[in-house]
Amino acid sequence: MASQPAFAPWTDPQAKPLIRFEAVSKRFGDFTAVDRVSLSIHKGEIFSLLGASGCGKTTLLRMLAGFETPSEGRIFIDGIDITNVPPYERPVNMMFQSYALFPHMTVEGNIAFGLKQDRLPKDVIAERTRAVLDLVQMGKFANRKPHQLSGGQRQRVALARALAKEPKVLLLDEPLGALDKKLREATQLELVNIQDRVGVTFVMVTHDQEEAMTMSSRIGVMNAGGIQQVGTPIDIYEYPESRFVADFIGAANMFEARVAGDRDGRLVVHCPELAHDLTIDHAAPLAAGTPVTVMVRPEKVAITRDMPAEGLNWAEGVVSDIAYLGDVSIFHVRLASGHKIEALQTNRRHTDEQKLTWDDKVYLGWHPANALVLTK
Amino acid sequence: MILRGLLILAYAFLYIPIAVMIVFSFNASKLVTVWGGFSTKWYGELLHDEKVLDAAWLSLKVALASATLATVLGTLAAVVLVRFTRFFGRTLFTGMVTAPLVMPEVITGLSLLLLFVAMEAAFGWPAGRSVTTIVLAHATFSLAFVTVVVRSRLATMDRSLEEAAMDLGARPLKVFLTITLPLIAPSLLAGWLLAFTLSIDDVVISAFVSGPGATPLPIVIFSKVRLGVSPEINALATIVVAVVAVAMVVAGRVALRKDEARTG
Ligand SMILES: Nc1ncnc2c1ncn2[C@@H]1O[C@H](COP(=O)(O)OP(=O)(O)OP(=O)(O)O)[C@@H](O)[C@H]1O
Numbered sequence: 173m174a175s176q177p178a179f180a181p182w183t184d185p186q187a188k189p190l191i192r193f194e195a196v197s198k199r200f201g202d203f204t205a206v207d208r209v210s211l212s213i214h215k216g217e218i219f220s221l222l223g224a225s226g227c228g229k230t231t232l233l234r235m236l237a238g239f240e241t242p243s244e245g246r247i248f249i250d251g252i253d254i255t256n257v258p259p260y261e262r263p264v265n266m267m268f269q270s271y272a273l274f275p276h277m278t279v280e281g282n283i284a285f286g287l288k289q290d291r292l293p294k295d296v297i298a299e300r301t302r303a304v305l306d307l308v309q310m311g312k313f314a315n316r317k318p319h320q321l322s323g324g325q326r327q328r329v330a331l332a333r334a335l336a337k338e339p340k341v342l343l344l345d346e347p348l349g350a351l352d353k354k355l356r357e358a359t360q361l362e363l364v365n366i367q368d369r370v371g372v373t374f375v376m377v378t379h380d381q382e383e384a385m386t387m388s389s390r391i392g393v394m395n396a397g398g399i400q401q402v403g404t405p406i407d408i409y410e411y412p413e414s415r416f417v418a419d420f421i422g423a424a425n426m427f428e429a430r431v432a433g434d435r436d437g438r439l440v441v442h443c444p445e446l447a448h449d450l451t452i453d454h455a456a457p458l459a460a461g462t463p464v465t466v467m468v469r470p471e472k473v474a475i476t477r478d479m480p481a482e483g484l485n486w487a488e489g490v491v492s493d494i495a496y497l498g499d500v501s502i503f504h505v506r507l508a509s510g511h512k513i514e515a516l517q518t519n520r521r522h523t524d525e526q527k528l529t530w531d532d533k534v535y536l537g538w539h540p541a542n543a544l545v546l547t548k
Numbered sequence: 549m550i551l552r553g554l555l556i557l558a559y560a561f562l563y564i565p566i567a568v569m570i571v572f573s574f575n576a577s578k579l580v581t582v583w584g585g586f587s588t589k590w591y592g593e594l595l596h597d598e599k600v601l602d603a604a605w606l607s608l609k610v611a612l613a614s615a616t617l618a619t620v621l622g623t624l625a626a627v628v629l630v631r632f633t634r635f636f637g638r639t640l641f642t643g644m645v646t647a648p649l650v651m652p653e654v655i656t657g658l659s660l661l662l663l664f665v666a667m668e669a670a671f672g673w674p675a676g677r678s679v680t681t682i683v684l685a686h687a688t689f690s691l692a693f694v695t696v697v698v699r700s701r702l703a704t705m706d707r708s709l710e711e712a713a714m715d716l717g718a719r720p721l722k723v724f725l726t727i728t729l730p731l732i733a734p735s736l737l738a739g740w741l742l743a744f745t746l747s748i749d750d751v752v753i754s755a756f757v758s759g760p761g762a763t764p765l766p767i768v769i770f771s772k773v774r775l776g777v778s779p780e781i782n783a784l785a786t787i788v789v790a791v792v793a794v795a796m797v798v799a800g801r802v803a804l805r806k807d808e809a810r811t812g
């Protein structure tokens with residue numbers, strides 16, 4: 173496995189993207205739902221659009237499907253401008269959030285519907301219908317009507333129907349939104365497996381971070397109609413480019429600070445809320461006095477009763493809150509300045525003789541490489 | 549208890565007159581209000597009354613034709629009003645399509661008569677008052693009812709079903725025929741039935757637009773009643789009630805079955 177080259181066509185400047193948005197905007201009246209989005213998606217990707225409710229994810233997806241026309245900008249698939257191509261002539265299929273199964277047709281009829289539009293011979297239609305039904309393990313239910321299926325089964329039929337025409341791109345609008353947590357997690361992996369087998373490019377909308385993280389090759393974080401950052405799950409989580417993304421993805425401790433100088437190739441910043449200056453690895457040099465935000469993820473912060481080793485950034489405070497989540501606990505530590513820092517600890521042992529509890533005096537420490545300086 | 553009593557009272561109010569009429573249609577006596585024993589002779593007599601038979605046949609034809617015409621046009625109007633959300637004067641059209649619902653029938657009838665007369669003078673069609681004018685008039689006023697019924701069904705239909713069909717490669721007309729139409733079929737049937745009943749018992753509008761050669765059943769009944777109620781009329785009315793009741797039951801069954809298939 174290790175020798176297999178990683179799938180990362182977006183790093184290759186020669187690679188031609190399958191889907192390209194060029195400065196696409198969509199306005200409804202004088203409200204801008206999608207704001208100058210430029211985006212390239214490559215063949216074989218599972219690309220997720222992630223963002224808060226109302227940020228324009230569905231609108232962007234619907235423009236790709238052809239249900240909305242951009243107010244400005246162009247959309248290309250395989251180098252062909254499809255901006256004004258009607259939905260029924262686009263090489264994309266969509267799996268709807270509500271599944272949108274035709275209630276007056278059987279499962280089989282639903283899946284064959286798209287194939288019939290292509291005027292394929294009867295036996296080809298029957299054969300392909302069977303094949304996709306088997307792919308989603310719904311062969312037994314071919315003659316049922318949608319209302320005779322459970323939510324999870326409907327979701328499979330909807331997926332099969334969208335895959336039946338072997339589109340170049342499969343669009344999924346919150347594909348797992350209606351499923352409970354357990355089924356959701358199982359289905360996420362299954363979707364990834366299916367995608368791997370059929371090789372179709374997925375463009376997916378979700379507002380579930382974990383889902384985006386588990387499934388995606390890359391994630392586009394959206395806010396107020398614009399794309400904030402595009403990157404792999406690791407990029408987005410570990411190296412957010414802006415305060416918005418840092419705050420939106422996962423939990424983050426943020427400090428407002430000013431650059432104080434540099435030492436041993438590391439940036440030194442002064443933060444009024446912390447007793448000591450912080451040293452942080454940062455590639456680009458910044459002028460002294462530049463206002464910045466420092467971000468540290470809770471799991472990167474070690475919480476101890478003893479003073480941390482030399483070379484670490486540290487702070488001291490008292491435990492003000494403990495959130496026990498089973499696998500992990502989150503400690504809220506209040507500093508002398510009143511600022512609170514979250515630290516996450518894995519609950520490795522059943523019993524811990526040195527268990528931390530409320531009002532304990534503790535030290536927090538993190539490595540210079542594990543904090544991030546944000547200027548945007 | 550009180551509620552059930554009220555319910556029985558309401559039903560009695562509705563159905564006793566009809567029941568009385570049905571009972572008296574089997575009266576052997578010539579006098580309408582005096583019971584003279586059971587007989588079916590009035591039904592036999594009806595079958596020999598050319599005028600009544602012609603009128604009944606005409607009414608049936610008119611109702612079938614006008615209900616069908618109204619359903620086709622009313623459905624188109626509903627589709628345009630619900631699906632084409634951005635066209636000039638939409639609000640005006642929405643208001644205008646429902647106005648005939650509250651328009652006094654006398655006015656509708658009169659204005660249609662004036663229109664037909666003017667049209668005849670201008671291009672010689674429709675020639676005189678005939679089946680054609682009755683069908684057109686009935687279709688015109690029942691169209692509004694069909695539109696309202698179909699529109700409410702269309703408005704609650706999940707738009708994404710049509711989008712899904714289009715996404716799977718169906719052109720708009722195909723989408724309408726294979727997805728939209730089957731799903732709104734119960735409302736089409738309901739609208740058609742409504743138009744059918746409106747037409748078959750209409751007196752006022754028919755009075756304006758019917759001519760000597762083409763008199764629908766309600767007008768015949770009406771003119772007969774003016775000469776005094778006869779048991780023959782009771783028999784005729786009983787048949788009408790029976791036909792309408794059977795039609796409603798059948799339609800109800802069909803609509804119910806479609807609904808079950810749709811929602812489960
Ligand atoms: N047809 C429309 N007319 C007017 N405004 C619209 C229309 N469609 C979407 N909007 C607006 O555009 C914005 C973006 O909507 P969109 O459905 O893309 O959000 P979303 O990111 O998918 O949100 P959610 O996570 O809630 O599904 C919303 O503020 C919405 O109200």
Ligand SMILES: [Mg+2]
Nearest residue numbers: 229230231377
């Ligand atoms: Mg959405």
